[in-house]
Each structure stands twice: as structure tokens, then as C-alpha cells.
Amino acid sequence: AQKITQTQPGMFVQEKEAVTLDCTYDTSDQSYGLFWYKQPSSGEMIFLIYQGSYDEQNATEGRYSLNFQKARKSANLVISASQLGDSAMYFCAMREGGASTGNQFYFGTGTSLTVIP
Amino acid sequence: DSGVTQTPKHLITATGQRVTLRCSPRSGDLSVYWYQQSLDQGLQFLIQYYNGEERAKGNILERFSAQQFPDLHSELNLSSLELGDSALYFCASSVAGGKREQYFGPGTRLTVT
Numbered sequence: 763a764q765k766i767t768q769t770q771p772g773m774f775v776q777e778k779e780a781v782t783l784d785c786t787y788d789t790s791d792q793s794y795g796l797f798w799y800k801q802p803s804s805g806e807m808i809f810l811i812y813q814g815s816y817d818e819q820n821a822t823e824g825r826y827s828l829n830f831q832k833a834r835k836s837a838n839l840v841i842s843a844s845q846l847g848d849s850a851m852y853f854c855a856m857r858e859g860g861a862s863t864g865n866q867f868y869f870g871t872g873t874s875l876t877v878i879p
Numbered sequence: 880d881s882g883v884t885q886t887p888k889h890l891i892t893a894t895g896q897r898v899t900l901r902c903s904p905r906s907g908d909l910s911v912y913w914y915q916q917s918l919d920q921g922l923q924f925l926i927q928y929y930n931g932e933e934r935a936k937g938n939i940l941e942r943f944s945a946q947q948f949p950d951l952h953s954e955l956n957l958s959s960l961e962l963g964d965s966a967l968y969f970c971a972s973s974v975a976g977g978k979r980e981q982y983f984g985p986g987t988r989l990t991v992t
Contacts, residue, residue: 797980806881807969807983853922864935867912869922
């Protein structure tokens, strides 16, 4: 089974609108972390937001928020007030494991977001 | 600019050769991670070092090895290169053992011909 599933290969959003990028994960660990990264066409990977499995509140970083639904094993990224510069590939990732077993990191296949003026 | 540096930016080499990719983490970061991004495999975690010691292994081939030096910079060695090793190799760093965000370097684009 895939550890991270991103079912939207491509998404379009109108400038200034909000958009939700979907991510579901699969783990049996109690302690894990969820990440979102942005990869513009230039290729670098930019950290956006992090959610720990024990965090009770949804993470927020500026225009980014993570809609964490633990029972559904979903960690959707919400981008508010989209900007043209948000056009990029977005990756959901998970860390599982710990000090004794070692961390493992898994990435989804990504969602390509295009912001339309 | 994440503060993580990687050299070289581009590398073109032939099958069967050996190359070394270098990474300097952000100042103060003790953990270094290596990832491979290719069209067919996507982003894959290869290996993690923490303060000079191997902490975790992912999908790293036996032909690949890495180390982290006392000054915390890291090197990824790829040997007996095959066409399928052509990829973008990222190094990332974090303060601690990976519980929070990692900061990625710009990557090294390896082309094996």
C-alpha cells in the first residue's frame, strides 16, 4: 500500500481564491509527522508546513493551513488567497519511526497547481 | 535560500563511473538527509545522518554510500553508475532528528550517459 497518496495530479485555481490539495497517509505508528513541500519549476524544495500526530490544533503558516483529520488519515493543504507565485508542484510527505527504529520518510507523487490570473 | 548548500549543481558522467556529491547543512543543524528524485520513482528517502552517525536508511542501493564528517558536512558516493541513477539528488538538514521541518538544498542534477 502507498504510504502517501495524492490523488490530484493537477489542479487549477483562480487568483485570490482558496484551494485544497488532498493527501491521505497510511501508517500504524502512533507518533508520526506530516509535511508539505512546494517545488517550483526552478526545482528547489521549499518547506511549507508541519503537523505532528499529537498536535491537537491544525497547523497554520501564513496563507497555508493543514487540515488534519487523524481518524480519516488525511492531511490536506489549504492555500488561501492564491497568488500567481503559488503555481508549483506540491508534495505531501510523512515521517514515521523514531529514535529506536530510525525515521523513514515517504513522499507522495505530487499535485501540480496552476494559478490562473 | 534555505542555507543548505550542495555541490556540484550539475554532473554528467558515464556508466560504470563513481561520483561524490557534497552537502553542507544549515548552520546549527545536526541532521543531514539524502533524497533522490527521478521521473519514474518520484522522491525517495535514501539515508539520514545525525551528528556524524548513521541514523536511518531508506531505499539506498548498495552501490551508494554516504558519510557525515566532524564539521557536519556530508557526502553521498555513487558508484558503478547506471543510466537509471540519473536523477536530482537533494540534501536536506534539520536541527534535530527529523521530528520537524527539513530544509532542502538546491540539489545536484546527475546525468549518467
